[in-house]
Amino acid sequence: MLSAFDKYTIHPGMSSGGSTVRIGELSKRTGVAVPTIKYYLREGMLPPGELTSPNQARYDETHVHRLRLVRALIDVGGLPVATVKEVLTSVDSPSDDIEKLLGTVQHALFPGPPPSSAATQAAAEDEVRALIGELGWYCRDNHPAVSALATVLVSARALGHSEFLDTVRRYVTVAEQIGVVDLDYIVDRLGVDGMVESVVVGTVLGDTALIALRRLAQVSESAKRFPDRRRPAAPA
Structure with missing residues (x-):
């Protein structure tokens, strides 16, 4: 069970290297439900994972980090999803x-x-x-x-x-x-x-x-x- 601090800790500069996980494990690590993760993927708020088959993908630490950022903006910052999407555009445009x-x-x-x-x-x-x-x-x-x-x-x-x-x-x-x-x-x-x-x-x-x-x-x-x-x- 993630503590409130662990759930929203932000670690800028996290590399994409290291182990990868499937969406179910990504959900467990971040506390974000699988349907919600899929919604973020469809909306472009979360980058696509690495396809391992037509219907399967794997995700790495950059996805864990982005999900924690999204949830921090929504749950702690109180921002609506539409605003979070706008803000993330800035994050993705260095x-x-x-x-x-x-x-x-x-x-x-x-x-x-x-x-x-x-x-x-x-x-x-x-x-x-x-x-x-x-x-x-x-x-x-x-x-x-x-x-x-x-x-x-x-x-x-x-x-x-x-x-x-x-x-x-x-x-x-x-x-x-x-x-x-x-x-x-x-x-x-x-x-x-x-x-x-x-x-x-x-x-x-x-x-x-x-x-x-x-x-x-x-x-x-x-x-x-x-x-x-x-x-x-x-x-x-």
Whole structure:
């Protein structure tokens, strides 16, 4: 039985050498059902195995690795299959252009803005661009994060939270530090293939990690501010 850690451990640069296995063993090693593996093969999310007969194929460590990556993006990253397919296209198209890689992955991850007044959305996007300019950050005007952050502001104001932009400004220092950590993780990977995958892993799984850490920090800060409201520890 695979542990949660083993199931999603990513090993960039794994070679295709070594022993090969049939699809049933591939399923056992990765915890992915055979019908699901066949679906990934049909959709091009998993490369074909080595044919040993018209109806049989064998698979190697690269297939084990790819399956773990796919399941990590779906199960841990929470991405729909269609988005995973887009992201994998980046993984399979090596490039040393970090900005392009980040842009490709981020465009796949950001949903389109929900329906709202075009004028209201445009005004909020102008506010976001002004903030970016004020901070001295580099970002293309059409980056999906601009629209996503503007949508947040529009939604907050519709709920009566007109001051939420002040909170966003307080996030800036933390966000800058996260950007440094993310890029350190990416450039430290050896080789273009490892770098490409680290963009995907660092961005998708990093998002989930940050959400979890935020929740933990909120609980901890709440306990500090309201010690009298802390729940008593459960009996051993």
